Amino acid sequence: MFFNEDFLQYVWKFRLFDWNGLQTTDGESVEIVSPGLQNTDAGPDFQHAKVRIGDTLWAGNAEVHLCSSDWKRHGHPDDKAYDNVILHVVYRDDEPVSRKDGSPVPTIILRDRIDPELQARYQRLVFGEQQIIPCEKSIGAVDDLILSNWLTRVLIERLQKRSAEVTKTLETNRGDWEETFYQYLAANFGFKTNALPFELLARSLPQVILAKHKNNPLQIEALIFGQAGFLEDSLADDYPQSLQKEYAFLKQKYKLKPIQKHLWKFLRLRPSNFPTIRLAQFAALVSQSNHLFSKVLEIKDPQKLRELFDDLNINPYWQNHYQFDKESKPLVKKLGKSSVDILILNTLVLFLFTYGNNMQSERYINRSLQLLEMMPAEQNHIINSFVDMGLKIDTAFRSQALLELKNSYCNQKKCLQCGIGIKILKMA
Ligand code: SF4
Numbered sequence: 001m002f003f004n005e006d007f008l009q010y011v012w013k014f015r016l017f018d019w020n021g022l023q024t025t026d027g028e029s030v031e032i033v034s035p036g037l038q039n040t041d042a043g044p045d046f047q048h049a050k051v052r053i054g055d056t057l058w059a060g061n062a063e064v065h066l067c068s069s070d071w072k073r074h075g076h077p078d079d080k081a082y083d084n085v086i087l088h089v090v091y092r093d094d095e096p097v098s099r100k101d102g103s104p105v106p107t108i109i110l111r112d113r114i115d116p117e118l119q120a121r122y123q124r125l126v127f128g129e130q131q132i133i134p135c136e137k138s139i140g141a142v143d144d145l146i147l148s149n150w151l152t153r154v155l156i157e158r159l160q161k162r163s164a165e166v167t168k169t170l171e172t173n174r175g176d177w178e179e180t181f182y183q184y185l186a187a188n189f190g191f192k193t194n195a196l197p198f199e200l201l202a203r204s205l206p207q208v209i210l211a212k213h214k215n216n217p218l219q220i221e222a223l224i225f226g227q228a229g230f231l232e233d234s235l236a237d238d239y240p241q242s243l244q245k246e247y248a249f250l251k252q253k254y255k256l257k258p259i260q261k262h263l264w265k266f267l268r269l270r271p272s273n274f275p276t277i278r279l280a281q282f283a284a285l286v287s288q289s290n291h292l293f294s295k296v297l298e299i300k301d302p303q304k305l306r307e308l309f310d311d312l313n314i315n316p317y318w319q320n321h322y323q324f325d326k327e328s329k330p331l332v333k334k335l336g337k338s339s340v341d342i343l344i345l346n347t348l349v350l351f352l353f354t355y356g357n358n359m360q361s362e363r364y365i366n367r368s369l370q371l372l373e374m375m376p377a378e379q380n381h382i383i384n385s386f387v388d389m390g391l392k393i394d395t396a397f398r399s400q401a402l403l404e405l406k407n408s409y410c411n412q413k414k415c416l417q418c419g420i421g422i423k424i425l426k427m428a
Pocket residue numbers: 133134135136139405406409410411413414415416418419420421422424
């Protein structure tokens with residue numbers, strides 16, 4: 001039967017072995033008072049373990065290996081960090097081990113003490129056939145309370161990871177939340193296809209410049225389309241010409257350098273998602289909602305946050321255009337519901353969480369989680385697969401948590417570090 005060190009650590013951590021009459025390889029009795037805390041960083045596998053060996057109570061580290069010879073293979077005899085190991089827990093004892101000073105390390109062998117059924121369950125769970133995730137045949141039977149608790153933890157991990165990235169950007173922006181929020185919002189306005197040029201545009205055009213023109217939508221539009229590189233060509237319609245005129249002045253005034261127009265992608269996009277339309281919507285949002293991040297913080301009712309994106313007054317020119325100088329059939333260019341959901345998810349939820357985290361304010365963290373609870377679940381083939389496994393996924397809270405679970409745990413077969421996997425292994 002094949003298993004790895006992770007499994008042995010799991011067995012040790014939860015004491016899932018027969019400990020009656022436990023003895024070291026030297027024949028001394030062993031009582032486990034505490035297996036210690038699992039250490040995922042460098043150093044011994046468990047810290048603050050407590051064991052009674054013979055008549056002496058020892059407190060220190062425990063190290064787990066499949067074979068005792070791994071002690072040498074992993075270079076522990078020369079590593080001071082392992083001097084304080086009080087117990088070596090092995091599956092198989094193939095050679096005696098000692099510390100740097102030559103003293104022997106008390107060792108216990110688990111080989112004949114682990115229930116074969118537990119080993120078989122682990123084998124089936126982690127190495128069995130799978131289409132999507134290792135536990136796809138069992139996850140549907142896990143109690144919903146256990147699922148909910150674990151998914152909440154995984155979701156918080158996801159938000160913490162992403163909020164660490166926001167915090168880094170915030171530092172490069174010298175703690176300016178408005179500027180950082182504006183940069184993220186812009187990148188998310190590009191959705192998948194035009195995220196990069198949108199981000200470059202925002203970095204080339206600080207929010208503080210736009211704020212100076214908050215009462216003049218035409219100047220905001222000129223700054224945005226100009227910096228996006230769309231006003232460099234010769235254009236015939238009155239509207240783009242008036243933008244060019246405004247931009248020429250503002251470009252000079254703020255010494256601006258536009259990004260390159262060729263970065264914007266139109267290919268395979270529906271006209272209503274063309275970057276020109278997104279830029280017009282972004283310009284409308286910037287004009288209508290100055291100091292947007294402060295506004296987001298002020299709005300207490302998460303439902304009302306949606307309204308920020310509803311009914312953006314984009315310039316009437318875009319009613320019958322998708323690009324400059326190309327007239328099209330009239331159509332109102334509103335941000336679709338799913339687009340608003342993506343903007344809320346990737347910007348508002350993330351920033352409320354990051355702000356709450358950085359300011360140690362539960363209020364904003366809770367607001368971000370409430371938003372996720374109120375939003376519909378994403379629809380994609382991964383989420384549909386979880387539904388087929390029997391999971392109820394009715395909100396973005398769950399779908400986001402499941403996406404994180406799949407990426408950070410299931411794909412890496414970290415079933416023994418997963419609350420669901422631990423439950424499945426205990427299920428008869
Ligand atoms: S990590 Fe957890 S949810 Fe994912 S396959 Fe393993 S046990 Fe299942």
